[in-house]
Amino acid sequence: MTVPSQVRVPAAVLQYKFEQILPHLDERRRRLYLASEAISLGHGGIALVADVSRTSTATISRGITELEAHAAPTHRIRAPGGGRKPLTATDTGLLPALEMLIEPHTRGDPVSPLRWTTLSLRSLAKALSEQGHPVGATTVRRLLHAMGYSLQGTAKTTEGARHQDRDAQFAHINATATTFLNGGQPVISVDTKAKEWIGNRDRPGRVWRPCKDPIKVDCHSHLFDDDQSAAIPYGIYDLATNTGWVNVGTDHDTAEFATESIRRWWHRHGRADHPDADRLLITADAGGSNNPRYWTWRKQLHTFAWESGLKITVCHFPPGTSKWNKIEHRMFCHITANWRGRPLTSYQVVLETIAATTTAAGLRIGAELDTGDYPLGTTVTAAVFHALPITPDAFHGDGNYTLAPDPPGLSTEPATRRPIDPAVTSLLSDPTLTGLARSEFAHLVAVSEPYWDALAEAAFQRRFHRPRSYLHPQTSSLDHFHRLLAALLHRRRAATSTLMAQMLSVTRTNLSNQFQDGHRILDLHGIAVTPIPGSPARTLQQLRARLASAEDTPTDQL
Known part of the structure; x- marks a missing residue:
């Protein structure tokens, strides 16, 4: 039997024909009719007819065999209900x-x-x-x-804990970038691309090559020596000029390396592309070498600001949202596509592949090899950090801040203690917020100080596995009065940790380390704290409004 060429017939047409004809046919005629339809469809007809009619492909194949054999018709038809029963019935x-x-x-x-x-x-x-x-x-x-099951993989839809003001932070970054661009000031997006191992190693992707002539790479490329060379690409994407710069490091991805990458971009391209710039906006994610919680990142960035004379503003994306950083889908994705399916056998190949990356929109990328040493474990003391001319933004100052191109200030205070405005102390110790009269809180401070010192020493030894022979900034940046006050307000849900850290002139991480021992002190002295109804105040205005609204209402009792 001659099989016709393939004909495209919509499944809906077959469905309509089968619904009209099949109910009037017996078993044998159904089989022959479906076989004829499958033959008329050509290649793929059996699968299509079987799917639409919900008939086994073996049944349709049997019908095709009968048609090709020109078998004589028979009147022997299986009675309704005959045949082997399905397993679910037996x-x-x-x-x-x-x-x-x-x-x-x-x-x-x-x-x-x-x-x-x-x-x-x-x-x-x-x-x-x-x-x-x-x-x-x-x-x-x-x-x-x-039963409705099918083979499925995983879907990346669960984002985990959300930043409390994630959408507002995005809006803040967009507004800040728009202001800079409208003012002719540079805006750059920075991030570290995934580390790439150097060598004749297998890489994902495919490229056009002569048939049966693939690029031959080493087997077991997942095994490498401790001294295996690696490329660490740190990228800078200039939003205004649609240009990029990649500093390819060979040592470690540290805050010093990240700042050096920005410095090289500025000297190679940024200064020439923006000759009138006196400010710079950096958008970055919240992890890696440009983590906002790293003091070394801010210290190294201030050094660059002082050298260049630029007033640098930094806006960090909320945790888990780095994929929205411009550099990810405007530069890094094109670099990944450009070196797909080819081994990175040397640093020269890495640099040439990056520099050859272009797009229809006119993207140009420069690259340079950085063989400098960037050791791990570099630290910044509290005295040096607090002397930096950093101005936190009014909106989430922990992720939005500005570094002035001024020399570090000279702090006259001890390295482990910063002065706190008496007005701030009076505001935070208000009985409406603490739930205790001022005299009661002062008595609690006096009787709990010996216990606090013992708890702090024990916590330090658990954390650092050695006796505390010096005043560590994480345990000594606040005096006992303010440490206990912050713990009490935290349990009362009077204000967020970020707001209290700003008012007490410490970092949020520094303040968070005080809470655990503070709660132990409150439990030790039997202070049963009742949380204030509502959400904690996130701004100073909300905190003052809470105090004002409580003047005519009874204070929560402990």
């Missing part, structure tokens, strides 16, 4: 047993290894057969499809 316990094996939460053993390590058709069929339900892998697949 073995009523088959489906419940299968559900017990695949149900992830409510049924079966929650730690069953079958569920996670051997959840395959053959393993399920074997497990069912051992339970007294003989079945094959093909039948298991059909039953799973009938």
Whole structure:
């Protein structure tokens, strides 16, 4: 029988024809009719007809064989209800047993290894057969499809904990960038690309090459020596000029390396592209070498600001949102596509591949090798950090701040203690916020100070595994009065940690280290604290409004 060429017929047309004709045909005529339709469709016709008519491909193939053999018609037709019954009818316990094996939460053993390590058709069929339900892998697949199951991978949709003002931070970054660009000031997006190992190693992706002539790379490329060379690309993307710069490091991805990359971009391109600039906006993620919590990052960035004379403003994206950083989808993605399927055998190949990256929108990228040493473990003392001319923004100053191109200030205070405005102390110790009269709180401070010193010493030894022979900034930047006051306000939910840290002139991390021992002090002296209703105040205005609204209402009692 001559098979016609493939004809494109919509599945909806076949569905309509089958619904009109098949109910009037017996078993044999159904089989022959579906076989003729499959033959008329050409290549792929059997699968299409079987899917639309919900008939086995074996049945349609059998009908094609009968048509090609020109078999004489027979009047022997199987009676309705005849033939072998489905397993679900003869073995009523088959489906419940299968559900017990695949149900992830409510049924079966929650730690069953079958569920996670051997959840395959053959393993399920074997497990069912051992339970007294003989079945094959093909039948298991059909039953799973009938129950609404299919093979699926994971989907990256769960973002985890959200930043409390994530959308507002995005709006703040956009408004700040727009202001800088409208004023003719440079705006750059920075980040570190994934480390790339140097050598004849396998890389994802494919490239056009002569047939049967792939690039030959080393086997077992996941094994490498401790001294294996690596490329650490730190990128800078200029939003105004649509240009990029990649500083390829060979040592470590540290804050000093990140700042040196920005410095090289400025001297190579930034200064020439923006000759009238006196300010610079940097947008970065909240992790890696440009982590806003790293004092070394801010210290190194201030050094660059002082050298260049630029007033540098930094805006960090909320945690978990670095994919929205411009450099990710305007520069790094094109670099990854450009060196797909080719081994990075040397630093020269890395540099040339990056420099050859272009786009239809006119993207140009420069690259340079940085063989400098950037050792790990560099620290900045509290005295040096607090002397830096850093101005936190009124909106989330921990992620938005400005560094002035001024020399560091000279602090006359001890390295571990900063003065606190008496007005701030009076405001925070208001009985409306603490729930204690001022005299009661003063008495609590006096009787708990010996206990606090013992707890702080024990906590330090647990954290650093050595006796405290000096005043560590994380445990000594506040006196006992303000440390206990902050812990009490934290338990009372009077204000956020960020707001209290700004008012007490410490970092949020520094303040958070005080809370654990502060709560122990309150529990030790039997102080049962009742939280203030509502959300904690995030700004000074909200805190004052809370005090004003409480003047005519009774204060919460402890």
